[in-house]
Amino acid sequence: MADTNVATAAAAAQTADGFTPEDFKVVGFTQEEANRIDRPTISYWADAWRRLRKNPVAMGALVVLGILLVMVIVGPYLRGYSLVDMNTADRNLGPSAEYWFGTDSLGRDLFSRVWMGARASVIIALVATAVKLVFGTLYGAIMAHFGGWVDDLLMRFIEVINSLPNLLLVILVMMVLGNNLFALLVALSITAWCNTARQVRGMIKQLKESEYVYAAEVLGASPLRIILKHYVPNMISILILDASTAIPNFIFTEAGLSFLGIGLTSPEISLGVLISMGQQTLDFYPSQLLFPCLILCIIVMAFNLLGDGLRDALDPKLRD
Structure with a gap:
């Protein structure tokens, strides 16, 4: 009423x-x-891709990396010249219609050799980054998940490795295993995973207090399942950023080691080896040093610019 x-x-x-x-x-x-709400609800990854597309520098770097990837695959065979056969009649030629990047001191086509060297450098960087992420993630997850004496013991091991000079470890590994691809991968990866492990450890210590992790433990899920099913998916954006910065670092480190004669050596082909060979003829034939350095700089810069764009796109604080 x-x-x-x-x-x-x-x-x-x-x-x-x-x-x-x-x-x-x-x-x-x-x-x-x-x-009705007209703005559609989009996922975290769809929003990250939308914001990445708004960054012209990052998208330009992505396009350049796509072109470089194609050239790394087909470039060594595009001209049809042998990578190892010597042609003394065409030694030390400059760039021309026949030899786009010129030839080296043994008459080999520099265009084909530069892209083969870029392929070797990129493969080394990708494999070393994969080892760094996989081993570092598992190591850090074990430390954070079990905690206690396990965390203390494994953390002390990381501190011991980080206390040793990195260059000294690389030289020792290359001396023991020789100047080959496997030895270089071991040398690059032997300490690189430590920073990833520490980062993962800190993130998982926060995720460990989540209700869904506690529910999984109560239901009897194994530690490996909890790590792969609950921890890793929540850290994937951080791991992508770690990979985007690690790849150019590995490429540049490989080039530096090979240039100094510590990494790969001739007859192996990498950008570092080509730069080292080009430095010997710099005074008379600068193009033999110019083109390997140019490709190295473009690859490293493209990865760095893309990494900066991914960092902004994956940051949840910047979502609008």
Whole structure:
């Protein structure tokens, strides 16, 4: 009875003011259309891709990396010249229509050799990055998940490795295993995983207190399943950023080691080896040093610019 009186009084007040409920209807839309939320709900990854596309520098770097990837695959065979056969009649030629990057001191086509060297450098960087991420993630997850004496013991092991000079470890590994691809991968990966392990350890210590992790433990899930099913998916954006910065670092490190004669050596082909060979003829034939350095700089710069764009796109604080 009281509700009826209130409604009657409200209607009377509206009528007295000269307004009726029909005066407040939305013009041009139905009630359902007016209440509908037009902005679609998108996922975290769709939003990250949308923001990455708005970054012209990052998208330009992505396009350049795509072109470089194609050239790394087909470039060594594009001209049809042998990578190892010597042609003394065409030694030390400059760039021309026949030899786009010129030839080296043994008459070999520099264009084909540069792209083969870029392929070797990229493969080394990708494999070393994969080892760094996989081993570092598992190592850090074990430390954080079990905690206690396991965490203390494994953390002390990381501190011991980090206390040793990295260059000294690389030289020792290359001396023991020789100047080959496997030895270089071991030398590059032997300490690189430590930073990933520390980063993963810190993130998992926060994730460990989550309710879904506690529920998985109560249901009897194994530690490996918890790590792969619950921890890793929540860290994938951080791991992608780690990979985007690790790849150019590995490429540049490989080139530096090979240039100094510590990494790969001739007849192996990599950008570092080609730069080292080009440095010997710099005074008379600068193109033999210019083109390997140019390709190295483009690859490293493209990865760094893409990494900066990914960092901004994957940052949840920048979501709008």
